[in-house]
Amino acid sequence: MDMRKKADHLLWLCTVALAAWVLPGAGHFLISERKRAVLIFLTITLTFAAGLWVGSIGVIDSVAGWAWYIAQIMVSPAAGIIDHITRSQKIVSFARPNDIGQIYTSVAGLLNLLCVINAVYLAYTGRGEQIGQEEKNV
Amino acid sequence: MSDLLLTLASFTKPLEIGTTPASMLWMFPLLASIAIIYKTTKLRVLRWKIFFLETILLFAFLSGFMILAAAVLNLLVWMITS
Numbered sequence: 001m002d003m004r005k006k007a008d009h010l011l012w013l014c015t016v017a018l019a020a021w022v023l024p025g026a027g028h029f030l031i032s033e034r035k036r037a038v039l040i041f042l043t044i045t046l047t048f049a050a051g052l053w054v055g056s057i058g059v060i061d062s063v064a065g066w067a068w069y070i071a072q073i074m075v076s077p078a079a080g081i082i083d084h085i086t087r088s089q090k091i092v093s094f095a096r097p098n099d100i101g102q103i104y105t106s107v108a109g110l111l112n113l114l115c116v117i118n119a120v121y122l123a124y125t126g127r128g129e130q131i132g133q134e135e136k137n138v
Numbered sequence: 139m140s141d142l143l144l145t146l147a148s149f150t151k152p153l154e155i156g157t158t159p160a161s162m163l164w165m166f167p168l169l170a171s172i173a174i175i176y177k178t179t180k181l182r183v184l185r186w187k188i189f190f191l192e193t194i195l196l197f198a199f200l201s202g203f204m205i206l207a208a209a210v211l212n213l214l215v216w217m218i219t220s
Contacts, residue, residue, distance in 0.1 A: 097152035
Protein backbone atom coordinates (compact mmCIF):
# COMPACT_ATOMS: atom_id res chain seq x y z
CA MET A 1 0.00 0.00 0.00
CA ASP A 2 2.81 2.36 0.99
CA MET A 3 4.71 1.50 -2.20
CA ARG A 4 1.61 2.35 -4.22
CA LYS A 5 1.22 5.66 -2.41
CA LYS A 6 4.87 6.45 -3.06
CA ALA A 7 4.51 5.58 -6.75
CA ASP A 8 1.37 7.75 -7.02
CA HIS A 9 3.18 10.64 -5.34
CA LEU A 10 6.15 10.28 -7.69
CA LEU A 11 3.78 10.23 -10.68
CA TRP A 12 2.10 13.39 -9.33
CA LEU A 13 5.47 15.15 -8.99
CA CYS A 14 6.42 14.15 -12.55
CA THR A 15 3.05 15.43 -13.83
CA VAL A 16 3.57 18.78 -12.06
CA ALA A 17 7.13 19.08 -13.46
CA LEU A 18 6.05 18.18 -16.99
CA ALA A 19 3.07 20.56 -16.91
CA ALA A 20 5.29 23.37 -15.60
CA TRP A 21 7.73 22.79 -18.46
CA VAL A 22 5.15 22.43 -21.24
CA LEU A 23 3.25 25.57 -20.23
CA PRO A 24 4.89 28.07 -17.84
CA GLY A 25 2.75 28.38 -14.72
CA ALA A 26 0.78 25.16 -15.33
CA GLY A 27 2.64 23.36 -12.52
CA HIS A 28 1.53 25.97 -9.98
CA PHE A 29 -1.99 25.88 -11.43
CA LEU A 30 -2.17 22.12 -10.77
CA ILE A 31 -1.27 22.59 -7.09
CA SER A 32 -3.96 25.27 -6.60
CA GLU A 33 -1.55 28.22 -6.75
CA ARG A 34 -3.67 30.13 -9.25
CA LYS A 35 -2.30 33.65 -8.64
CA ARG A 36 1.30 32.48 -8.94
CA ALA A 37 0.41 30.49 -12.07
CA VAL A 38 -1.00 33.56 -13.83
CA LEU A 39 2.00 35.72 -12.82
CA ILE A 40 4.50 33.09 -13.99
CA PHE A 41 2.68 32.49 -17.27
CA LEU A 42 2.45 36.18 -18.15
CA THR A 43 6.00 37.09 -17.10
CA ILE A 44 7.80 34.18 -18.75
CA THR A 45 5.72 34.25 -21.93
CA LEU A 46 6.15 38.01 -22.34
CA THR A 47 9.92 37.83 -21.67
CA PHE A 48 10.33 35.01 -24.19
CA ALA A 49 8.12 36.75 -26.79
CA ALA A 50 10.03 40.01 -26.28
CA GLY A 51 13.29 38.17 -26.99
CA LEU A 52 11.87 36.71 -30.20
CA TRP A 53 10.48 40.09 -31.25
CA VAL A 54 13.79 41.91 -30.69
CA GLY A 55 16.13 39.33 -32.26
CA SER A 56 13.62 37.41 -34.46
CA ILE A 57 13.05 33.67 -34.13
CA GLY A 58 16.60 33.29 -35.50
CA VAL A 59 17.90 33.67 -31.92
CA ILE A 60 16.83 30.08 -31.30
CA ASP A 61 19.31 27.89 -33.12
CA SER A 62 20.34 24.55 -31.67
CA VAL A 63 23.41 24.33 -33.96
CA ALA A 64 24.98 27.81 -34.10
CA GLY A 65 23.86 28.79 -30.60
CA TRP A 66 23.68 25.41 -28.87
CA ALA A 67 24.77 26.74 -25.45
CA TRP A 68 21.96 29.33 -25.47
CA TYR A 69 19.56 26.66 -26.73
CA ILE A 70 20.06 24.58 -23.55
CA ALA A 71 18.58 27.48 -21.55
CA GLN A 72 15.97 28.40 -24.20
CA ILE A 73 14.45 24.88 -24.37
CA MET A 74 13.59 25.16 -20.66
CA VAL A 75 10.83 27.66 -21.47
CA SER A 76 8.73 25.06 -23.24
CA PRO A 77 8.96 22.37 -25.95
CA ALA A 78 7.72 25.17 -28.24
CA ALA A 79 11.35 26.37 -28.37
CA GLY A 80 12.20 23.11 -30.15
CA ILE A 81 9.50 23.77 -32.77
CA ILE A 82 10.81 27.32 -33.26
CA ASP A 83 14.33 25.93 -33.66
CA HIS A 84 13.06 23.57 -36.37
CA ILE A 85 11.39 26.49 -38.22
CA THR A 86 14.54 28.65 -37.86
CA ARG A 87 16.79 26.03 -39.37
CA SER A 88 14.41 24.88 -42.13
CA GLN A 89 13.65 28.47 -43.22
CA LYS A 90 17.27 29.60 -42.70
CA ILE A 91 16.26 32.62 -40.59
CA VAL A 92 19.32 34.37 -39.16
CA SER A 93 19.81 36.95 -36.46
CA PHE A 94 22.93 39.02 -35.86
CA ALA A 95 24.63 41.87 -33.97
CA ARG A 96 23.08 43.59 -30.93
CA PRO A 97 19.45 42.47 -31.53
CA ASN A 98 20.72 38.86 -31.58
CA ASP A 99 22.53 39.38 -28.26
CA ILE A 100 19.47 40.94 -26.61
CA GLY A 101 17.14 38.30 -28.05
CA GLN A 102 19.35 35.44 -26.87
CA ILE A 103 19.68 36.92 -23.39
CA TYR A 104 15.91 37.48 -23.08
CA THR A 105 14.91 34.00 -24.30
CA SER A 106 17.61 32.26 -22.23
CA VAL A 107 16.75 34.15 -19.05
CA ALA A 108 13.08 33.27 -19.64
CA GLY A 109 14.14 29.60 -19.82
CA LEU A 110 16.20 29.77 -16.64
CA LEU A 111 13.38 31.56 -14.80
CA ASN A 112 11.00 28.79 -15.90
CA LEU A 113 13.46 26.21 -14.56
CA LEU A 114 13.26 28.01 -11.20
CA CYS A 115 9.45 27.84 -11.41
CA VAL A 116 9.49 24.12 -12.30
CA ILE A 117 11.70 23.39 -9.28
CA ASN A 118 9.48 25.56 -7.05
CA ALA A 119 6.28 23.84 -8.27
CA VAL A 120 7.75 20.36 -7.68
CA TYR A 121 9.00 21.40 -4.22
CA LEU A 122 5.57 22.77 -3.25
CA ALA A 123 3.89 19.60 -4.57
CA TYR A 124 6.41 17.40 -2.73
CA THR A 125 5.89 19.09 0.62
CA GLY A 126 2.15 19.48 0.06
CA ARG A 127 2.49 23.18 0.76
CA GLY A 128 0.89 24.14 -2.55
CA GLU A 129 -2.69 23.31 -1.57
CA GLN A 130 -2.11 24.62 1.96
CA ILE A 131 -0.85 28.01 0.75
CA GLY A 132 -3.51 28.13 -1.97
CA GLN A 133 -6.15 27.68 0.74
CA GLU A 134 -4.52 30.38 2.91
CA GLU A 135 -4.59 32.79 -0.03
CA LYS A 136 -8.28 32.11 -0.62
CA ASN A 137 -8.96 33.02 3.02
CA VAL A 138 -7.09 36.36 2.78
CA MET B 139 -6.06 38.82 -40.79
CA SER B 140 -3.41 40.96 -42.47
CA ASP B 141 -2.60 42.54 -39.09
CA LEU B 142 -1.99 39.10 -37.61
CA LEU B 143 0.26 38.12 -40.52
CA LEU B 144 2.19 41.38 -40.20
CA THR B 145 2.65 40.76 -36.49
CA LEU B 146 3.89 37.22 -37.13
CA ALA B 147 6.21 38.46 -39.89
CA SER B 148 7.79 40.93 -37.45
CA PHE B 149 9.12 37.89 -35.53
CA THR B 150 11.23 36.82 -38.53
CA LYS B 151 13.18 40.08 -38.85
CA PRO B 152 15.32 41.51 -36.01
CA LEU B 153 14.70 45.04 -34.74
CA GLU B 154 17.27 47.69 -35.59
CA ILE B 155 19.22 48.34 -32.40
CA GLY B 156 22.63 49.97 -32.61
CA THR B 157 25.57 49.36 -30.31
CA THR B 158 24.85 52.52 -28.35
CA PRO B 159 24.65 53.32 -24.64
CA ALA B 160 20.85 53.56 -25.09
CA SER B 161 20.72 49.86 -25.95
CA MET B 162 21.64 49.16 -22.32
CA LEU B 163 18.12 50.27 -21.39
CA TRP B 164 16.94 46.86 -22.65
CA MET B 165 18.17 45.36 -19.37
CA PHE B 166 15.40 47.01 -17.32
CA PRO B 167 12.45 44.92 -18.60
CA LEU B 168 14.57 41.83 -17.97
CA LEU B 169 15.35 42.95 -14.42
CA ALA B 170 11.60 43.48 -13.88
CA SER B 171 10.92 39.90 -15.07
CA ILE B 172 13.57 38.52 -12.72
CA ALA B 173 12.17 40.50 -9.78
CA ILE B 174 8.58 39.36 -10.48
CA ILE B 175 9.46 35.66 -10.83
CA TYR B 176 11.78 35.68 -7.81
CA LYS B 177 9.16 37.23 -5.56
CA THR B 178 6.41 35.00 -7.01
CA THR B 179 8.33 31.90 -5.96
CA LYS B 180 9.68 33.25 -2.66
CA LEU B 181 6.67 34.85 -0.95
CA ARG B 182 4.86 32.32 1.22
CA VAL B 183 1.40 33.85 0.86
CA LEU B 184 0.80 36.06 -2.15
CA ARG B 185 -0.92 39.28 -1.06
CA TRP B 186 -0.98 41.77 -3.93
CA LYS B 187 0.02 44.85 -1.93
CA ILE B 188 3.05 43.17 -0.32
CA PHE B 189 3.94 41.47 -3.59
CA PHE B 190 4.00 44.73 -5.57
CA LEU B 191 5.94 46.53 -2.86
CA GLU B 192 8.59 43.80 -2.54
CA THR B 193 8.87 43.41 -6.33
CA ILE B 194 9.42 47.15 -6.81
CA LEU B 195 12.02 47.16 -4.02
CA LEU B 196 13.89 44.23 -5.55
CA PHE B 197 13.70 45.81 -9.02
CA ALA B 198 15.10 49.07 -7.63
CA PHE B 199 17.90 47.20 -5.83
CA LEU B 200 18.84 45.19 -8.94
CA SER B 201 18.73 48.30 -11.14
CA GLY B 202 20.87 50.24 -8.67
CA PHE B 203 23.42 47.43 -8.54
CA MET B 204 23.61 47.19 -12.35
CA ILE B 205 24.00 50.97 -12.73
CA LEU B 206 26.74 50.98 -10.07
CA ALA B 207 28.52 48.06 -11.79
CA ALA B 208 28.33 49.87 -15.14
CA ALA B 209 29.72 53.08 -13.60
CA VAL B 210 32.61 51.24 -11.91
CA LEU B 211 33.49 49.35 -15.11
CA ASN B 212 33.34 52.58 -17.14
CA LEU B 213 35.59 54.30 -14.63
CA LEU B 214 38.02 51.39 -14.77
CA VAL B 215 38.15 51.50 -18.58
CA TRP B 216 38.60 55.29 -18.51
CA MET B 217 41.49 54.98 -16.03
CA ILE B 218 43.20 52.28 -18.11
CA THR B 219 42.83 54.05 -21.45
CA SER B 220 43.56 57.65 -20.39
